Amino acid sequence: EGPIEKDKKVEDIPSEPYPILSQFEWVTLDLSDEDDMDQLYKLLYEHYVEDHDSTFRFAYSRDFFNWALKPPGWREDWHVGVRVKGTKRLVAFISGVPATLRVRDQEMKAVEINFLCVHKKLRNKRLTPVLIKEITRRVNRCGIWQALYTSGTLLPSPVSTCRYTHRPLNWEKLYDVGFSALPEGVTKSQMLSRYALPSSTKTKGLRKMEEKDVEDVLSLYSKFQSRFDMSQVFSKEELSHWLLGDANERSHADDKRVVLTYVVENDEGRITDFVSFYVLPFTVIDNARHDKLGVAYLYYYATEEGLDGGRFDPASVKVVTKRLESLISDALVLAKNIGMDVFNALTSQDNVLFLDDLKFGPGDGFLNYYLFNYKAYPISGGVVNKEYDMDKRSGVGVVML
């Protein structure tokens, strides 16, 4: 395992932008500029990833972009746009944010690549390889040689593949928009009662995470994540950004936030667990009754149960499963209470321990993880044919937005 191209030097990397078709020009977006943010928002709102039968399209908000694209150490020149020379219209985008990755026992400075988008009318102009070459050049110029990215489509050699799973919160609406179906011989009221949830959480000591919890949560996160083959290493500042959001985000009411994190504080005032989820709605395309779908995505979580001196103790799988079921079940309640219609999770992390019991159903999508310029043996994505069992847990700890 290790870098494929070794010993590349910054001085060998061209200082000039990668050549691009003459009608286009490179543009570095300044997301603190309202017009640039509007152009990015509109491009992705109309042209970003849809599901295979074009029923839904991601509806990233400006707040989401500020959170996802401006973590500690972010660089403006990694917010790469392509615009038409004449009209100055933004027609393509790709982004990178800094991340420290651990792949098995190797830690590396890397970037996470996301939000690759090309205008629908320019899909056959081979712009994607050019976007990838240009962001690679800009990242290499900073002395960074590895990258992590995901894709719903299959490209050469994923390091891991996880499956989409969904837990209905508002089954009726999912049925109305055609996402959920009514199984043969089952009534709507039976489906509603199957997915009914309590109106309040049940885990003792559960409360919102605050800045003062960052050190305890980071310590718990790091111990919990050490069991995975691929994990993101966080500084205190990075953990605070990803779990509490940026300053602007913290001033928002719960139903206006992009990320929510809760901790469990025990009787001695210690943090023994935490759970987080991020909010990313879908535009419902061409539906008479609904134009938005509220979607929460399971993000990072950890429990100290089963952490025998920081290492995972396999004999404790039952108590860990019970603990996680209680924690994630509360996340479902919290997501429903801020208006989410469905709670999404992958088969990554230790999710397969609780997906079935919490009534997550397998989706028809898969998320492939790719490492750029790093050869790694395959990592389990937790995708199993039969019911989930312990030794089929995934080795993927990192969650990509």
Ligand SMILES: Cc1c(C(=O)c2nccn2C)oc2cccc(OCCCNCc3cccnc3)c12
């Ligand atoms: C996307 C997504 C969906 C849906 O498409 C969906 N849910 C309800 C209705 N729909 C159509 O379901 C998931 C379950 C787990 C993780 C997921 O995504 C994980 C993060 C995805 N990152 C962005 C991305 C999107 C598409 C392809 N690659 C990356 C998803």
